[in-house]
Amino acid sequence: MIQLTSLLRMRAAHTGNAQRASQLRHLHLSDQPLMLLALKQTGPAARPLAVMLGTDPHRPQLLVAPPSGSTGPMLAALADTVTAYINACQRHREHLPATNNKPARWRYTDAPQILVPNPQTVQHLKDLGDVLRFRSVDDQAPGSRAVQCLGHWLTYLTDRADLPGSAALIPMTSFLGMHWISGQSPLEDEDLATLLAWIDPPRHAASGRDAALEAEDPATHRPAGPATDAPFDNDHLAPLFDAYARARRRALDQEQPRTLQELDRLLATYLQPTWDLMWQAYTLLQALPEAKSTARRWDHERTLFTDECTYLTQDGRPRPARDNAVAAAVRLARMEHAAVAFAAERTAEDPFVRAELRTTGKAFGGTVTTIDAEHTLRGPSGRTQWRPRLTVSTPDPVPMEPGQLLACHTYRSARYKICEVTPADGDTLVELEITAGMGTMDRPNHAVLPDAGAFLVFTIAPAPYRMPEFPAREQTPWTHGGPPADQPDHSNEGEGEEEQ
Known part of the structure; x- marks a missing residue:
């Protein structure tokens, strides 16, 4: 939306309060979603620093990686929690009768839904999934197979997040922005604290604008991740990292655990406000009436989740690091169709x-x-x-x-x-x-x-959609992922013998 959004943004800036941009909630909200906040260390994009996650607003689980050394134990604990949540969605099945196009089949009655603060966290999870799903499995190392499985599921969920209308992995700022327009810029809307202040200001605030100005106070404001802010890094993280490094060099067995405990307390204090904001946003969105087409899209989400579980059980090979030309074209066509279908359903409702x-x-x-x-x-x-x-x-x-x-x-x-x-x-x-x-x-x-x-x-009216016909990989030129130019084509060998 362009013109009406601009008008609502100007009205919000004039009144000091966010304006409703939708009467209905167009994405499914699970009764028990998995909230996930992530922080990464400065440096490699996929090296995690901390994760706070859980399904209970009053009992979050905090996982912290050591400042240096292996992140294996932390990733193994993360894999156990995420896998347990996904396995819980596979407890019950339902039978689907045969139709004109499909035979009788079954699917799970639920599917995982993970809520994260912003699109940057989605990208961080995508980077993490790209690394973990290619890790070799060492049966002697506890948690090795679970970590690789975590990478598989992160790749699946972040791929679903790219499709409009999908509710498998949702950045909360985008979800809120679909239903409310604030008086700040779209770039500022990617900050969960200020956006939520515009939408649902505390009682003591005169307006959403005043609440947003208070929320972005540099002395108290902390980004929702995955990157931390420079003052926090310099004033808080760096001293603890240095103390941990000195303790390792001097082999001080008592000092290292004490430093890690201080790091846990520091990161828990850092993430707790965002954790509370996530559940506040969840409550606001859950109160909105749900659009009729939302149930159909969630049924499709459950079908895809069932198919992915079957693939993981029967095959389980990791997705390729890069799509070939045909796979990329198919993915782009599906994204375009999902965008058109989602826009048409929102328009109708x-x-x-x-x-x-x-x-x-x-x-x-x-x-x-x-x-x-x-x-x-x-x-x-x-x-x-x-x-x-x-x-x-x-x-x-x-x-x-x-x-x-x-x-x-x-x-x-x-x-x-x-x-x-x-x-x-x-x-x-x-x-x-x-x-x-x-x-x-x-x-x-x-x-x-x-x-x-x-x-x-x-x-x-949206044009009727038909999936384009794409060639097989063997039928594409070598410049687009097909067989090398100097490789002879043996695809037709044996056909004459069979006919004889």
Whole structure:
């Protein structure tokens, strides 16, 4: 959204309080999500410093990696916690009957949902998954196989986070920004503390703006991760890291545990405010009414989770570090389809989204003035087809051309074709013909006929989607991941022998 979002952002800046940008919650929220906060050390992107996670707001689990040395024990503990949460989603199954396209099958009744503070944490988990899933398994080392499995699941979850409408791994700032608009810049909205201050300021604050200014006080404000701020590194972390290094050099067995305990207390104090904010945001989002299409998307999420569990059991090989050309094209096509489908469902269900489309000329709203319920035409085969027509008077500009297919939020199964656009006194008259969803001459569906005087909003109908056909890897040139140019093609060997 552009124009309406800009207007709401200016209104929020003027009033000092965030503005609602949606009447519905468009992503599923689990009754027991796994909250996960992560901090990384300065240096290698995937080296973790600490993780706070859990499903109970009052009992978070803190895992801290030592300043130097192996992170194996910390990653093993993280793997145990995440794997236990994922395994809990596999306790119950449901049977799915056969359909025209699919045989009878089963799927899990639940799927994991991990909530993180911001998109930067998603990227950190993606980097961590890229490293861990390729680690060799040492059966003599406890937790080695669990850590590799953790890398597999992190890769799966972060891949799902790239798809619009997915609820497997959600950055909380993006989730909140989908439903509220603050008076600060989009870049500032990536800070959970200030964004939540705009949306849900404490009682003592005069406005969300005042609460945000208080929340970003450099003396008390701490980023939600995964990177820490420089003053915290210099004033707090560096002295403890130096003390730990001196204790290791001098082999002071009592000093090292004491330093690690101080580090645990320091990082717990650092992460606890963000932990509380995450649950505050969760409560706000859970109170929003859920859109109808959310349940269908969560069913799809459970199906994909079931398929991933099956893959991990039967095959289990790690995903490649880089997609080949065909796999990348398939992934891009799925992302584009997910974005279009999610946008269409939000448009059909949320008046805020439709209002934005009306400001950009991709939709118009108006009053039904006349209905010709008996209108018919002769089809290509010569048969008479029922094609009701209606005229809509709208004050909105209608830059669309005749022949454009439209959808209406009130009649989801119907499709409308613009027949004629006629400027009138102050308004525009748009003649529409119902082309889908109205049934046949023998069995007409009169439910798609609106009443005269009804106010309807028409949007551009999404084009029907069909997954493009992509070549196999062996059929792509070597420049795009196929066989080397100097390698002979033996793909057809043996065909003649079989025919004989």
